[in-house]
Amino acid sequence: MAEMDNTVEAMMKKANELKGEGNAFYKEKKYQKALGKYTKIFLYINHLALPQDLKQMVGNRAPDTGNVKPEDVKKLQIIANQNCAMCALRQLKFDKSVDFSERALKIDPEAPKARMIRGRARLRLGNLEGARSDLLFAQKHFPKSDPIKSDLSELKKKFKKVRDKQRQQYAGMFDRKPKKQVVEKNKKSTKDISNLVSEMVGEQSHTSASTDKEIKSLISEMVGGDKVDK
Structure with a gap:
């Protein structure tokens, strides 16, 4: 080898x-x-x-x-x-x-x-x-x-x-625009609450201005305001 x-x-x-x-x-x-x-x-x-x-x-x-x-x-x-x-x-x-x-x-x-x-x-x-x-x-x-x-x-x-x-x-x-679906839902909620308040205060054919004001105020409290303080 x-x-x-x-x-x-x-x-x-x-x-x-x-x-x-x-x-x-x-x-x-x-x-x-x-x-x-x-x-x-x-x-x-x-x-x-x-x-x-x-x-x-x-x-x-x-x-x-x-x-x-x-x-x-x-x-x-x-x-x-x-x-x-x-x-x-x-x-x-x-x-x-x-x-x-x-x-x-x-x-x-x-x-x-x-x-x-x-x-x-x-x-x-x-x-x-x-x-x-x-x-x-x-x-x-x-x-x-x-x-x-x-x-x-x-x-x-x-x-x-x-x-x-x-x-x-x-x-x-950074997209802050509200979705259409959310806006429509809020509108529906407001309408439902308005009907509920009307039932609470009683439906009248001639509602007084004072009563209208009270209803709007009550709705605002229930849905929450979305505007800043003046």
């Missing part, structure tokens, strides 16, 4: 092979298989990206990087995370897509592709402000990207829908 080559160069070579295999699966739209290849990359390279001060602490136990530069390892980490995020996005696993994107952004906070993927996932999760920030940032780097243009157009529609809903809610809060 051949001895496994544990040099950094060999591990980077294997990681790049896995990336190529993942890309092939992705083109065939076999996203789960592609994701499996991309995630396996981390087994080969994550321990290679040791900070310089940590390498000094572990001494001879730190792997010999050979011709591999630290920035090469970081670049591959970013690509692998972005590719995982894209697979998750295609599978409609938007939370996972955001997680993988943010892992890439921890390495490079301004990685444009990671911002683009996170923005697209955020849009589908309903995080409109976050999506707008990411997509506008990504558009500066990918001005001809159709997915970004399409998502920004959809984002504009969603913002308009939110504003229209808020406008309707505020209009309802």
Whole structure:
């Protein structure tokens, strides 16, 4: 059995092979298989990206990087995370897509592709402000990207829908006009009370002015006045 080559160069070579295999699966739209290849990359390279001060602490136990530069390892980490995020996005696993994107952004906070993927996932999760920030940032780097243009157009529609809903809610809060049904009900109540008072004081064909005044006063007390004091 051949001895496994544990040099950094060999591990980077294997990681790049896995990336190529993942890309092939992705083109065939076999996203789960592609994701499996991309995630396996981390087994080969994550321990290679040791900070310089940590390498000094572990001494001879730190792997010999050979011709591999630290920035090469970081670049591959970013690509692998972005590719995982894209697979998750295609599978409609938007939370996972955001997680993988943010892992890439921890390495490079301004990685444009990671911002683009996170923005697209955020849009589908309903995080409109976050999506707008990411997509506008990504558009500066990918001005001809159709997915970004399409998502920004959809984002504009969603913002308009939110504003229209808020406008309707505020209009309802400040609408003080009485409903017709309530007005008609009050009129009916007043008429019923008037008939009741007439029965109480006795119906007369020639009601005196004094009696009319008393009836109106009694009705006013029973239904309650609606005018302010003069």
